[in-house]
Amino acid sequence: MSSLHFTIIQTSLFWEDKGANLDKLGQKIRSIQEPTEIIVLPEMFNTGFSMQPTIMGENMEGPKVDWMRRLSAEKKAIITGSLIIEENGKYYNRLIWMLPNGQLGYYDKRHLFAFAGEDQHYSPGNKRLIASVKGWKINLQICYDLRFPVWARQQKNEETQKEYDVLLYVANWPEKRNHAWKTLLTARAIENQCFTIGVNRVGNDEKGIAHNGHSQVLKYDGEYLLEPHQREAIAHVVIEKSPLSQFRDRFPFLGDADGF
Numbered sequence: 271m272s273s274l275h276f277t278i279i280q281t282s283l284f285w286e287d288k289g290a291n292l293d294k295l296g297q298k299i300r301s302i303q304e305p306t307e308i309i310v311l312p313e314m315f316n317t318g319f320s321m322q323p324t325i326m327g328e329n330m331e332g333p334k335v336d337w338m339r340r341l342s343a344e345k346k347a348i349i350t351g352s353l354i355i356e357e358n359g360k361y362y363n364r365l366i367w368m369l370p371n372g373q374l375g376y377y378d379k380r381h382l383f384a385f386a387g388e389d390q391h392y393s394p395g396n397k398r399l400i401a402s403v404k405g406w407k408i409n410l411q412i413c414y415d416l417r418f419p420v421w422a423r424q425q426k427n428e429e430t431q432k433e434y435d436v437l438l439y440v441a442n443w444p445e446k447r448n449h450a451w452k453t454l455l456t457a458r459a460i461e462n463q464c465f466t467i468g469v470n471r472v473g474n475d476e477k478g479i480a481h482n483g484h485s486q487v488l489k490y491d492g493e494y495l496l497e498p499h500q501r502e503a504i505a506h507v508v509i510e511k512s513p514l515s516q517f518r519d520r521f522p523f524l525g526d527a528d529g530f
Contacts, residue, residue, distance in 0.1 A: 272511040277306040280485040282473030283318045291316045304506045311351025312471040319442040323361035327354040338368040360393040379412040407434035413441035416454045424462045441470045445482040459488040
């Protein structure tokens with residue numbers, strides 16, 4: 271109960287080719303031999319960062335969600351990543367949290383990347399999703415959300431100042447803003463005293479935008495547990511609850527935080 275095993279898939283993506291992406295990712299997921307409990311894929315893992323939701327999207331009963339359900343059951347592990355989802359005539363950049371028993375939760379990206387026109391094609395979410403696994407609490411977010419610290423901030427309540435233990439971002443974060451990616455992930459880890467995981471893609475998209483990965487796992491003190499790199503790879507990391515609890519007890523900074 272005190273440890274949690276993550277598998278991070280840092281991969282290139284075929285532009286708006288859902289079949290090719292699912293074939294590639296299916297092979298990668300099935301190749302995992304190490305014990306794992308949570309498998310993390312990038313943002314819009316079956317299309318790339320597409321602004322064509324009417325063509326690329328599907329509903330929650332669609333084949334891509336079913337693909338996640340079947341693979342999660344096969345690997346007996348949670349699978350998470352974001353897809354383009356249509357619901358009631360609106361389109362969402364939706365992170366799916368798929369459990370091996372077929373149940374799921376989801377988080378709709380709150381902060382839409384207007385610089386690339388995402389706000390013109392998708393609707394924003396209005397609530398966070400904090401998942402629970404083996405006594406761990408995991409705050410699930412998507413890419414551009416990383417720039418908005420209030421949305422990720424630990425919320426204080428009467429019982430505890432520790433709303434969650436892990437902050438997880440799936441992303442299509444471009445290479446040209448890599449310094450911001452690394453800096454903001456470190457800041458979120460330090461200010462929220464939590465493990466922080468960023469999972470990004472590699473390779474160029476159809477628009478010529480380069481992505482250099484730099485997926486990483488940071489400890490609650492901002493130090494690396496998994497260091498970033500630029501190659502396509504599958505990485506495994508284990509996080510432990512006891513050191514996190516000891517650090518929070520020794521440095522109870524969250525008790526002095528502002529409420530929002």
